[in-house]
Amino acid sequence: MYRLLILILAATLLSACGSIDSETHGIYTEIPDISIIMDTQGISDVKEAQPLFIEVSENDTLVDDAEISLEVWRAVEEISASEVYTVSQRDDGLYEANVDIDVPGLYFAKAIVSAGNVEATPLQYFIVGQLNPQEHELLNEILPGDNEHTGGHH
Amino acid sequence: MKKSHRKRYAAIWRWHFYAGIIITPILLILAFTGAVYLFKYDIEAALYKDYYQVEAVGDPLTPEEQVDIAQNEIDGSVTRYRPGEGPERSAEVAITTEDGTSYTVFVDPYDGTALGVLNDDRRVMDIIEKVHGELMAGTVGDRLVELVACWTIIMIITGIYLWFPRKAKDFRGILIPRLKQGTKILIRDLHAVTGFWWSGGLIFFLLTGLLWTGFWGNGVQNITTMSGAGYPPSIWIGPAPESDVKTEEVADVSWAAENLPAPTSEILSGRLPVSINDVVNRAQEIEVHPTYDVFYPASEEGVFTLSTFPDQAQDEATVHIDQYSGITLADYRFVDYGILGKIMALGITIHKGLQFGLINQLFGLAICLGLIAMIITGFWMWLRRKPKDSTGAPASDRLINHKVPFFILIVLSLIFPLVGLSLIAVFLIDLLILQRIPKVRKWLNVKENRRSDDV
Numbered sequence: 340m341y342r343l344l345i346l347i348l349a350a351t352l353l354s355a356c357g358s359i360d361s362e363t364h365g366i367y368t369e370i371p372d373i374s375i376i377m378d379t380q381g382i383s384d385v386k387e388a389q390p391l392f393i394e395v396s397e398n399d400t401l402v403d404d405a406e407i408s409l410e411v412w413r414a415v416e417e418i419s420a421s422e423v424y425t426v427s428q429r430d431d432g433l434y435e436a437n438v439d440i441d442v443p444g445l446y447f448a449k450a451i452v453s454a455g456n457v458e459a460t461p462l463q464y465f466i467v468g469q470l471n472p473q474e475h476e477l478l479n480e481i482l483p484g485d486n487e488h489t490g491g492h493h
Numbered sequence: 494m495k496k497s498h499r500k501r502y503a504a505i506w507r508w509h510f511y512a513g514i515i516i517t518p519i520l521l522i523l524a525f526t527g528a529v530y531l532f533k534y535d536i537e538a539a540l541y542k543d544y545y546q547v548e549a550v551g552d553p554l555t556p557e558e559q560v561d562i563a564q565n566e567i568d569g570s571v572t573r574y575r576p577g578e579g580p581e582r583s584a585e586v587a588i589t590t591e592d593g594t595s596y597t598v599f600v601d602p603y604d605g606t607a608l609g610v611l612n613d614d615r616r617v618m619d620i621i622e623k624v625h626g627e628l629m630a631g632t633v634g635d636r637l638v639e640l641v642a643c644w645t646i647i648m649i650i651t652g653i654y655l656w657f658p659r660k661a662k663d664f665r666g667i668l669i670p671r672l673k674q675g676t677k678i679l680i681r682d683l684h685a686v687t688g689f690w691w692s693g694g695l696i697f698f699l700l701t702g703l704l705w706t707g708f709w710g711n712g713v714q715n716i717t718t719m720s721g722a723g724y725p726p727s728i729w730i731g732p733a734p735e736s737d738v739k740t741e742e743v744a745d746v747s748w749a750a751e752n753l754p755a756p757t758s759e760i761l762s763g764r765l766p767v768s769i770n771d772v773v774n775r776a777q778e779i780e781v782h783p784t785y786d787v788f789y790p791a792s793e794e795g796v797f798t799l800s801t802f803p804d805q806a807q808d809e810a811t812v813h814i815d816q817y818s819g820i821t822l823a824d825y826r827f828v829d830y831g832i833l834g835k836i837m838a839l840g841i842t843i844h845k846g847l848q849f850g851l852i853n854q855l856f857g858l859a860i861c862l863g864l865i866a867m868i869i870t871g872f873w874m875w876l877r878r879k880p881k882d883s884t885g886a887p888a889s890d891r892l893i894n895h896k897v898p899f900f901i902l903i904v905l906s907l908i909f910p911l912v913g914l915s916l917i918a919v920f921l922i923d924l925l926i927l928q929r930i931p932k933v934r935k936w937l938n939v940k941e942n943r944r945s946d947d948v
Contacts, residue, residue, distance in 0.1 A: 359718055359731030367725035367831075368823050370734050375818050379762045418768075447765070458778070460771040460819035465762035481765060 373397050373457055377450055379465035388437040393426065393450055397457075401432035405454035409436045414445040414464065414477050426450070443468025445478055501895045502655070503887040508898075509651035510886050512644050514875070517868050519628065519641045524868070526625035527698075528861035531846035531854045533618045540617065544599040544609040549580035553602035556769045559584045563598035566607045571789055574769055576602070578783040583608055585786075626705055636911065639706035642699045643909040649692050649699075650901065656685045677877070684870035691863040698860055701840035704729075709909060722831035724838070725823070727798075728811045734822040735794040736815045766790065767819040772797045775814060779824060782808040790816040804847040806838035886938045 364370055374396045381390035391409065395402040412421035424436040440446070445466055452459040470478060529536070538545060554562075560571055563586030572595070573587035583599045590596070599608040613619060620629070628634035658667045665671050668689070670682035704710045714730040717723025727733040772787055776799050785801035799812040811825045830838060842848035846857040879885040892899050906913035927939050934940075 359715060359726050361726075361732055361734060363719060363726040363731055364734055364823055366719075366721045367825065367829055370822050371820060373818070373820055374737065375820075377764075457820055458775065459815075460767050461817060462765045462767055463762060464765055482763070 371397070371457055372399075373402075373454070373459070375450065375452055375459055375461050377448060377461060377463045379448060379463060382438055382440060382446075382465060382467060385440050385443055385468060387439040389440060391424075391436045391438050391448060393434040393436075393452075395434070395452060395454055397454070402454045403428065403432045405434065405452055407434050407453075408451045409438075410449045410451070411438050412447055413442070414447050414481075415473055418447075418449070421447075421449075440467050443470075445470055445474040500890050501898065504890045504892055504895055505651050505654050505898055507887045507890075508892075509648060509655060510875075510884075512648050512651070513871055514884070516641045516644050516648070517872065519637060520645060521865065521868050522628065523625060523638065523641065524861045524864040526621050527702075528858055528865075530618065530621050530625055531857045531861070533621075533845075537616075537618055541599075541609075541611070544611070545583055547577070547581055547583050547601045547603060547608070550603050554605055556584070556773045558605070559600045559602055560586050560769055562600050562605050562607055563588060566598045566610055567596045569596075572791075573786050573788050574773075575786045576773060576783070587613070632707060635707040639703065639709055640911045640915055642703050642706070643709070643905075643912045644915070646696065646699055646909070647902075647905060647912070649688070649695055650905075652685070652688045653692060654898075656689050680870050680873055680877075684867055684874060687863050687870075688867055691860060691867070694856070694860045695864060697840070698844055698857070701837075701844040704837055704841060708911060712910075717831065717833045717837075720831070722833040724830055724834040725811075725825045727813065727823070728825060733796050733798060733813045734815075736790065736796050736817055736822075738793055738817065764817045766816040767797075767814075771819050772799070772814055775799075775819065775821065776812070779812065779821070781810045781812060785810065796822060802842075804842065804850070806835070806842045806848060809838060883936050883938055888938055888940070 374394070376392075376394040378392040378394070381392065383389070391411075393407060393409075395405045395407075407426040409424040409426050410418065410421040411424065412418055422439065424438060426434045426436045429435055438448075445464060447462060447464055449460060449462045452461070464478075464481065466478075556574055556576060560574055564571065567588040567590065569588040569590035571586060572589050573585070575585040575587075577584055584602050586598045586600060588596050588598060595613040597611045597613055599610075600606070601608055623629045626635065626638065628637060630637070656667070666678070666682050666686070668686065670686045671678050704713060711730060714723060718726055718730055724730075769787065776785055776787070781799050782801045782803050784803045785799045788798040788800060790796055795816060797814040797816055799810065799814070801808070801810050803809065807827045809827050811823075813822045813824075814820065815822055827835065827838060839848065843853060844857070846854040849856075875885065892902065902916070906916060923939070927934050927937065
């Protein structure tokens with residue numbers, strides 16, 4: 340009887356071993372390693388045709404056949420008021436759109452990216468000049484944490 | 494019957510008897526709540542008719558607008574959005590308040606009316622489900638349910654042994670109950686014959702039900718998922734893929750650093766989670782079954798998860814979407830499950846009475862009612878012959894003297910570890926308590942100077 344009890348206890352402890360981690364997904368599917376970076380640093384003032392760069396890479400290699408369009412709108416307005424820009428490919432494999440900024444404030448930029456079987460819709464905010472009180476409030480809502488964000492000039 | 498057979502019969506009867514006495518109260522609860530839960534969707538459709546049904550007039554609002562309407566009703570974090578599966582079904586938005594209470598707000602997607610709010614902890618069918626799955630007692634309840642389910646399997650095996658015809662000349666009392674030979678015979682036959690006919694269905698419901706349990710179920714899911722034969726990770730067990738958090742957009746990009754000034758503050762620009770509108774659009778593009786829910790990311794690394802477990806297992810889907818890029822990280826459908834995963838998925842939809850519609854519900858109901866009938870008739874038989882001064886259990890005998898039952902018990906203990914642990918508990922109770930209290934020993938019909946294997 341004691342042998343039986345030891346056997347049961349050992350089996351019970353063994354059954355608790357083993358765990359599943361994020362690597363286990365690889366057994367069932369291939370998780371795409373795609374990175375999309377939107378660089379809004381070129382948009383610094385209230386003026387026309389400022390560059391917004393987009394980098395699409397898969398497994399650390401630039402993807403040069405993506406189809407991309409870009410929508411930009413003031414954060415205090417609806418997306419339906421967005422300006423749609425064509426995105427062209429540069430020689431170095433990056434993508435570029437020239438964005439017009441009429442007034443300072445908080446903006447949203449959304450890229451619609453189609454690359455092979457991958458569809459993506461990354462969304463990014465950026466600030467040009469000073470924010471008005473409504474935009475301050477909105478910025479504090481969309482940013483994680485409870486910190487008060489003041490925004491500011493480039 | 495030979496003397497050795499008589500002893501074996503008595504020993505097995507004793508196990509059947511005590512297991513029955515101990516587990517039947519919980520088993521009765523499981524059978525009753527299971528019978529009700531089979532009709533969950535019918536009951537909820539009737540209970541919440543005013544919250545569910547809408548008139549399809551004009552174009553619906555966007556999901557984002559519907560979520561905003563819900564947030565005007567309840568202040569908290571949105572955890573789930575469910576678009577209606579048809580044009581006349583309301584949308585649902587689940588919101589968790591600061592104190593951790595979860596509410597579901599029903600929204601008319603056409604006129605933007607908040608149709609009603611339900612506290613998720615107080616939904617009737619959720620309470621039934623909690624009783625059925627864990628007796629509303631958390632982990633302790635979950636383990637108790639698992640133990641009862643495992644011991645019910647032992648009850649069925651021992652019951653089949655007791656039922657097995659040894660000297661019958663016809664099938665009356667074996668395959669059909671004897672209706673005209675008095676109440677005692679009739680009750681015995683209803684217990685034993687029903688038990689025989691129901692045993693296959695019961696075993697099926699017990700094994701598929703055990704998949705939900707926290708110990709055995711998790712263990713099985715763990716092993717099958719890791720082997721590639723089960724569900725893909727994150728559906729039952731294991732983490733979802735993580736979103737690619739971008740905290741330093743520009744600093745990581747060498748080409749940008751060469752051409753542009755470095756950022757003065759990370760606040761000046763940054764990535765935001767994609768809109769719920771885009772997530773819903775993606776669900777439509779990749780043709781997820783319309784009964785899906787969208788679960789919001791629970792952390793910065795979290796993902797949007799589209800999840801649906803509709804009536805037919807073949808329509809199930811679990812899709813993880815990166816919250817910052819909208820990229821589909823994993824799209825798991827029934828075809829992606831391993832062979833055991835497919836079998837389990839089908840078993841679960843049948844267990845819930847969904848896979849084959851009304852026939853499936855009636856089949857489940859018959860199993861539950863049959864189980865209730867067996868419990869009642871078993872209890873009745875016991876009361877009828879129970880002596881006043883003892884349990885009326887057959888005399889104990891060392892189980893190790895009966896090789897086949899002993900071997901079966903070992904195998905079951907290995908397959909169901911909680912059975913093994915409960916045997917250890919029985920052994921200790923016998924050793925430390927029963928053997929020291931003559932009155933209790935006599936009441937349970939346990940012989941003196943024997944160890945736990947006497948029980």
